[in-house]
Each structure stands twice: as structure tokens, then as C-alpha cells.
Amino acid sequence: MSPRLLRMLGWGSAAVLGLLTVTVFVLVLIPAKDAVLPTKIKYGLVFDAGSTHTSLYIYRWPAHKENGTGIVSQVEGCSVAGPGISSYADNPAGAGASLKPCLDRAMKIIPAEQQRETPTYLGATAGMRLLREENSTKAEQIFAEVSKAIGEYPVDFRGAQILTGSEEGSFGWITVNYLLQTLVKFSFAEKWEHPQDTEVLGALDLGGASTQITFQPGVPVEDRNTSVFFRLYGTDYSLYSHSYLCYGQKQVLKRLVAALHQANLSAEISHPCYPQGYQENLTVAELYDSPCVQAPSSVNPDLVLSVMGTGDPAACATAVQRLFNFSCGAQWPCGFNGVYQPPVRGQFFAFSGFYHSLHFLNLTGGLSLSFVNTTIWKICNSSWEQVQELFPMASRTQRRDACTASSYTLTLLLQGYKFNYTTWPNIHFVRQVANVDVGWTLGCMLNLTNIIPSEPLTAVTELPRSIWIATTVLLAIMLILTFCLLTAMCYQRNSSGYEQL
Structure with missing residues (x-):
């Protein structure tokens, strides 16, 4: 074999080995960056x-x-x-x-x-x-x-x-x-x-048929029927929670009319929470179509009742309060109807019916209790004609129930759940938070x-695009030089064979 060919083989081998060393060195020293693939x-x-x-x-x-x-x-x-x-x-x-x-x-x-x-x-x-x-x-x-x-x-x-x-x-x-x-x-x-x-916040929910209060009390919950435990995000929570069936807004409005009817069992019902001048008819069957109201056995279900508004705020407040039993007795502190409730503590978010009944009167903006009281009193003292002028875009039912719903909301919060002038500013009336409707579903x-079973994050080693390009080019050069080296080696073997012959 000629000296020139041997020198070519030597330099080729050295070049390949050198490139291999450089490539491995580059790949080892490149700072890899862990990247998390988008999770499912x-x-x-x-x-x-x-x-x-x-x-x-x-x-x-x-x-x-x-x-x-x-x-x-x-x-x-x-x-x-x-x-x-x-x-x-x-x-x-x-x-x-x-x-x-x-x-x-x-x-x-x-x-x-x-x-x-x-x-x-x-x-x-x-x-x-x-x-x-x-x-x-x-x-x-x-x-x-x-x-x-x-x-x-x-x-x-x-x-x-x-x-x-x-x-x-x-x-x-x-x-x-x-x-x-x-x-x-x-x-x-x-x-x-x-x-x-x-501090976590309390929750006040008012639906059509029930109302709920839930918060983290500052004392141990004495009644295990109202005690709830949760573990979320690795943290344990001990809560007080109770739901009052038949104290949702729709059922309370119905119960109030039924109570006024049962007061004298007359076909004509004077309603102090309806605006003066308002009048509607309904049958006994329609009034007593819920388990929350029991119809007197002596009344004909087909009898048509005439309900007339009198617009009397004081009488309205009294009629609403009669739907509750605020006596607690000596056993423990209570909300109403003898149900145990520790004193309210911390900030509360009130949503659903709580928000809607007061928002209708524009009373959800952190206003003082005195202002809220005064506004509700004025609405309850308004005539049907005045209410229609005040709320031209509202439905007939919304106008009719403006006084009743807001009066009930105030009674439930103050006398039912035992908020007062000091704790009233702690109640925040909301419909949404961060563009999400507030309710139980979330x-x-x-x-x-x-x-629901979790799936682990998948991590990969990610290199900058420029490094990948440089590495690819180096590998390509290595392949070419390797091919040249093998070709030269084959040529050497062939030449040696010819020389032996």
C-alpha cells in the first residue's frame, strides 16, 4: 500500500474519532431543559x-x-x-x-x-x-x-x-x-x-325550596348533625352546615299567602307585603300544592281566592316573622326553629336568591344596614302604580314580590341567621366570581x-433548536467521513490482495 494512502487512512480515522469526541462532549455539556408536555x-x-x-x-x-x-x-x-x-x-x-x-x-x-x-x-x-x-x-x-x-x-x-x-x-x-x-x-x-x-369564607345560599348556611366556626360544633368534614388540596376542614327545607324563597312566598288565608279562612285575603292596589285570583288547590303548606280539610280545593295587596311594611314584617320560631331555649345557641348554630364568624358570600332579591332593589353594593332597611320599607309602602313606574322592565311577578322577597331576605339574615349591625358588612352579595356562577355544582x-384517577405529568428533555441543528450537521459529517474511511479500507485490502497475487 502506498504511503500516501496510509496517511489518508490515518488522517481519516483521526478526524472521525475527533468528531465523535466533540459530538459526545457537546451532547454531555449542553444544558438540558426539562419541559412538561401539555397534560391531557x-x-x-x-x-x-x-x-x-x-x-x-x-x-x-x-x-x-x-x-x-x-x-x-x-x-x-x-x-x-x-x-x-x-x-x-x-x-x-x-x-x-x-x-x-x-x-x-x-x-x-x-x-x-x-x-x-x-x-x-x-x-x-x-x-x-x-x-x-x-x-x-x-x-x-x-x-x-x-x-x-x-x-x-x-x-x-x-x-x-x-x-x-x-x-x-x-x-x-x-x-x-x-x-x-x-x-x-x-x-x-x-x-x-x-x-x-x-381565612376561609362562609356561604349563604337561598334557593326556591330551601336555604343553606355553611361556615367554619371559631368553636367546636356541638351537634354532629350539623358538622361536616372535608379534605381538599391536602388540607382538612371542619365546618358547620345546615339546610332549612321549606324556607326557600318560592316556598316562603306560598307559605305566607297560606298563613294569611288560614288566619280567617275567607275567600278574600289581605296581603300586607303586596303593593296597595294589586289584586290576583287563585284556587285553593293552587295555593296548597306543596308539602310545605297544608290545606285545611274543610276548604273546597276548587274555591277561588282573591288576594289583594295593602302595602303595609310593618304588618308585612310581622307576617314574615310569624313563619319562624326564633326561640332557642337553654340547650344551645340556635339559628331558628330550635336548630343548633354557633355564632356567625368571618366574611360570608351570599348568592342565588339572597343576591337576586336585593339586587332587584339595587342593594347589593356593600350598603349599610340602615340604608337597606329604609329602602325596603319604602318599597313595601308603595302602591302598585308606583311599583310599576319604578320597575318598568320587570315582570308582574317580580314587581309583586319585590317587598315580600326583600323583607324575607332581611328577616332570614338578621333574625334567622343572627347577623346584626356589626356583622352585616361581612356579607357580600354576589352572583358570579371570576365570571363563574356561584352555586353548589362547581x-x-x-x-x-x-x-377521579390522576395521571402523572410526562417530562421530556428539550434542547434548543440551534443545538439540534448543529448536532445533526455533525452527525451527517461523521457519516460521510466514516463512509470515506470504510471505502479507503476496502481499497487497501483490495490492493494488498493484488500485491500478493
């Missing part, structure tokens, strides 16, 4: 089947959970047309059919490949609790039909059930505190953490994520 997003559906209407809420959260609880956000809310499902007692199939437009909407939002693993729940509240008391068979038929309707969609339907009052109140409490970031917040260290030295979804 999971979805969940929750139907809020309330006493007056039903809504579907679409939630989502990353598959990786924080301390056992998903970081859940609301994607969209869909209002179901028509009344609450309890109103379909004589037409159960109608209850199921009413849900389908919102389910169709959800299927357009959730990716098709994830729909079958989307947990779906229907929670019914006080309206269905009342129907179950009145006629359990009809309640079961409604649940069968709504379950059938939801089961026709490609979702992971996990059942329809009636929430207990404690669950409804507690889930509302979770919603409020989650949205206000008292349970978990994103820190400057770019991770979700439990906030230190942060809290329910957060709680349910504790039983």
Missing part, C-alpha cells in the same frame, strides 16, 4: 336540578391533580328550558326530554374521543326532596326518565340523585372558597399551593375529582 384535559358534566329550573355546567381540569384535588374550571353553563324537573311529576318523560338540548351543546364542546370518559352527574335539590316526601313513586319515575335521556349520550353517566341539604350547603361553600382562592392559589413559585394564614365537581 379531562371534562365533567353536572346538572343542577333545582326547584325552579335546571342548568348544565361543563367543567374541565388537567389530568394531573393538585394534592388529590383537580384544578377545575367552568367551560360553559347551559340553562335548560322550562321549569325544574320536580314540575314534571305528571309527565316524567318531559323531564328527560328537557335535558337534551343542553346535552347536545355539551357534545359539541367536549372532544369526541373524550366523551365516553366524561363523568356526568345530575344532582337534584330541595324541589325533588319535597316531591319525594309527597310522592316517592313519581320522584323515582322522573329520575328514571332523566337517567334514560342522559344514558343515550356517549358519556360516563354516574347517576342522578337527590343531594342532602348538608351536601348542597357544603358544595356551595367549596365553590365560594375555591373561586376566592382561599383553598388553593397559584404562587410566585409557579405552582399551586395552599395559602397560609388565609364545589360538587371539585369534591368528585378526589375519586
Whole structure:
């Protein structure tokens, strides 16, 4: 073999070995950056089947959970047309059919490949609790039909059930505190953490058939029937929570008319909370169509009653107060009707009916209790003509109930839940927080994520694009030089063979 060829082989081998060494050195010393691949997003559906209407809420959260609880956000809310499902007692199939437009909407939002693993729940509240008391068979038929309707969609339907009052109140409490970031917040260290030295907030909920109060008391809860425990984001919470059935706004308005009727059993009812000059007719059967009101046995259900407003604020306040029993006795402190309640403590968020009844009178902006009292008194002292002028865009029912609803709200908060002039500023009336409707459904979804399996984050080693390009070029050069080296070696062997011949 010629000396020139040997020198070529030597230099080629050295070049290849040198490039290999440089490449390995570069790959070892390049500062790798750990990057987390986008996590899979999971979805969940929750139907809020309330006493007056039903809504579907679409939630989502990353598959990786924080301390056992998903970081859940609301994607969209869909209002179901028509009344609450309890109103379909004589037409159960109608209850199921009413849900389908919102389910169709959800299927357009959730990716098709994830729909079958989307947990779906229907929670019914006080309206269905009342129907179950009145006629359990009809309640079961409604649940069968709504379950059938939801089961026709490609979702992971996990059942329809009636929430207990404690669950409804507690889930509302979770919603409020989650949205206000008292349970978990994103820190400057770019991770979700439990906030230190942060007081949680109480929750006040007023629906159509029940009302709930939930808060973290400063003393041990003495009645275990009102004691609730939660573990969220790695932290334990001990709460007081109670729900009063038949003290929702719709049922209270009905109970008040029934109480006025029973006072003299006359076909003409003077209503001090209705504006003076207002008049309407209704039958006894319509008035006593709820388990919250019991009709006198001697009254003909077809009898037509005439209800006339008298616009008397003092008499209105007295009539509303008669719906409560404020006596607590010596056993323990109470809210009303003898139900144990420790003293209210901390800040409270009041939503649903609490917000709507006072917002109608523009009284939700952190106003003083004296101003709120004065405004409600003026409304209750107004004539039907004046009320119509004050609220030209409102419905007839809203105008009629403006005095009654606000008077009841004030009585419930002050004499029922024992707020006063000192603690009144601690109540914040809200409909939404961070563009999310405040209610029990988000809290329910957060709680349910504790039983939804989590998936670990997937980490990869990510290199800057320029480094990848340089490395690729080096490898290409190595391959070319290796090819040249092998070609030269083959040439050497062939030349040696010729020389031997």
C-alpha cells in the first residue's frame, strides 16, 4: 500500500474519532431543559336540578391533580328550558326530554374521543326532596326518565340523585372558597399551593325550596348533625352546615299567602307585603300544592281566592316573622326553629336568591344596614302604580314580590341567621366570581375529582433548536467521513490482495 494512502487512512480515522469526541462532549455539556408536555384535559358534566329550573355546567381540569384535588374550571353553563324537573311529576318523560338540548351543546364542546370518559352527574335539590316526601313513586319515575335521556349520550353517566341539604350547603361553600382562592392559589413559585394564614369564607345560599348556611366556626360544633368534614388540596376542614327545607324563597312566598288565608279562612285575603292596589285570583288547590303548606280539610280545593295587596311594611314584617320560631331555649345557641348554630364568624358570600332579591332593589353594593332597611320599607309602602313606574322592565311577578322577597331576605339574615349591625358588612352579595356562577355544582365537581384517577405529568428533555441543528450537521459529517474511511479500507485490502497475487 502506498504511503500516501496510509496517511489518508490515518488522517481519516483521526478526524472521525475527533468528531465523535466533540459530538459526545457537546451532547454531555449542553444544558438540558426539562419541559412538561401539555397534560391531557379531562371534562365533567353536572346538572343542577333545582326547584325552579335546571342548568348544565361543563367543567374541565388537567389530568394531573393538585394534592388529590383537580384544578377545575367552568367551560360553559347551559340553562335548560322550562321549569325544574320536580314540575314534571305528571309527565316524567318531559323531564328527560328537557335535558337534551343542553346535552347536545355539551357534545359539541367536549372532544369526541373524550366523551365516553366524561363523568356526568345530575344532582337534584330541595324541589325533588319535597316531591319525594309527597310522592316517592313519581320522584323515582322522573329520575328514571332523566337517567334514560342522559344514558343515550356517549358519556360516563354516574347517576342522578337527590343531594342532602348538608351536601348542597357544603358544595356551595367549596365553590365560594375555591373561586376566592382561599383553598388553593397559584404562587410566585409557579405552582399551586395552599395559602397560609388565609381565612376561609362562609356561604349563604337561598334557593326556591330551601336555604343553606355553611361556615367554619371559631368553636367546636356541638351537634354532629350539623358538622361536616372535608379534605381538599391536602388540607382538612371542619365546618358547620345546615339546610332549612321549606324556607326557600318560592316556598316562603306560598307559605305566607297560606298563613294569611288560614288566619280567617275567607275567600278574600289581605296581603300586607303586596303593593296597595294589586289584586290576583287563585284556587285553593293552587295555593296548597306543596308539602310545605297544608290545606285545611274543610276548604273546597276548587274555591277561588282573591288576594289583594295593602302595602303595609310593618304588618308585612310581622307576617314574615310569624313563619319562624326564633326561640332557642337553654340547650344551645340556635339559628331558628330550635336548630343548633354557633355564632356567625368571618366574611360570608351570599348568592342565588339572597343576591337576586336585593339586587332587584339595587342593594347589593356593600350598603349599610340602615340604608337597606329604609329602602325596603319604602318599597313595601308603595302602591302598585308606583311599583310599576319604578320597575318598568320587570315582570308582574317580580314587581309583586319585590317587598315580600326583600323583607324575607332581611328577616332570614338578621333574625334567622343572627347577623346584626356589626356583622352585616361581612356579607357580600354576589352572583358570579371570576365570571363563574356561584352555586353548589362547581364545589360538587371539585369534591368528585378526589375519586377521579390522576395521571402523572410526562417530562421530556428539550434542547434548543440551534443545538439540534448543529448536532445533526455533525452527525451527517461523521457519516460521510466514516463512509470515506470504510471505502479507503476496502481499497487497501483490495490492493494488498493484488500485491500478493
